[in-house]
Amino acid sequence: xxxxxxxxxxxxxxxxxxxxxxxNYSSSVPPYLFWYVQYPNQGLQLLLKYTTGATLVKGINGFxxxxxxxxxxxxxxxxxxxxSDAAEYFCAVSxxxxxxxxxxxxxxxxxxxxxP
Amino acid sequence: xxxxxxxPRHKVxxxxxxxxxxxxxxxxxxxxxxxxxxxxxxxxxxHYSYGVKDTDKGEVSDGYSVSRSKTEDFLLxxxxxxxxxxxxxxxxxxxxxxxDTQYFGPGTxxxxx
Numbered sequence: 561x562x563x564x565x566x567x568x569x570x571x572x573x574x575x576x577x578x579x580x581x582x583x584n585y586s587s588s589v590p591p592y593l594f595w596y597v598q599y600p601n602q603g604l605q606l607l608l609k610y611t612t613g614a615t616l617v618k619g620i621n622g623f624x625x626x627x628x629x630x631x632x633x634x635x636x637x638x639x640x641x642x643x644s645d646a647a648e649y650f651c652a653v654s655x656x657x658x659x660x661x662x663x664x665x666x667x668x669x670x671x672x673x674x675x676p
Numbered sequence: 677x678x679x680x681x682x683x684p685r686h687k688v689x690x691x692x693x694x695x696x697x698x699x700x701x702x703x704x705x706x707x708x709x710x711x712x713x714x715x716x717x718x719x720x721x722x723h724y725s726y727g728v729k730d731t732d733k734g735e736v737s738d739g740y741s742v743s744r745s746k747t748e749d750f751l752l753x754x755x756x757x758x759x760x761x762x763x764x765x766x767x768x769x770x771x772x773x774x775x776d777t778q779y780f781g782p783g784t785x786x787x788x789x
Contacts, residue, residue, distance in 0.1 A: 596780075602782060606777055609777060661724065668716055
């Protein structure tokens with residue numbers, strides 16, 4: 561069974577400060593890992609994903625995440641927060657191989673507040 | 677953006693009434709999913725479809741049924757709505773190619789009074 565734990569349901573950072581959103585997962589097979597972002601009253605948008613290969617993954621809007629197998633973590637970071645980053649972020653894990661039905665388990669989400 | 681629309685976008689209904697939500701895609705993707713989003717729970721899978729007339733249950737399927745008569749449409753029905761089904765419902769799609777990404781619709785906010 562797969563699961564995702566997001567540490568901190570609310571995170572506040574100052575504009576220009578480092579953003580760090582934590583995600584730990586469990587999976588019985590090599591996982592596929594995702595970060596999605598949800599802006600108010602919108603659907604989820606893919607930020608980045610890890611499937612295989614390089615463990616440091618770069619996504620849109622300056623975000624990146626590093627897959628650390630030994631720590632079962634996939635933390636999301638951005639060097640300098642912008643006001644437009646205020647949103648809810650979801651970490652997700654899938655143990656389904658590409659091309660088929662995607663059984664994805666989502667974390668409960670972390671709301672990011674950016675303080676001017 | 678993936679071509680996914682959901683209708684209605686907002687609905688208020690009363691306990692015991694039937695409700696149908698529609699998801700429409702223009703991407704010709706094979707797989708379609710219905711999720712509900714609730715505070716403290718993230719997104720939970722209700723049902724999914726792997727082709728026309730091929731559907732299966734997710735983790736929170738009780739009280740919900742689905743149908744897919746065409747590739748582009750996936751309907752979610754609450755046969756007799758309850759207050760516990762007040763939620764935001766999202767449709768997602770994924771292709772049968774090598775990609776592993778799900779693409780989400782804008783959501784439907786359902787309130788059951």
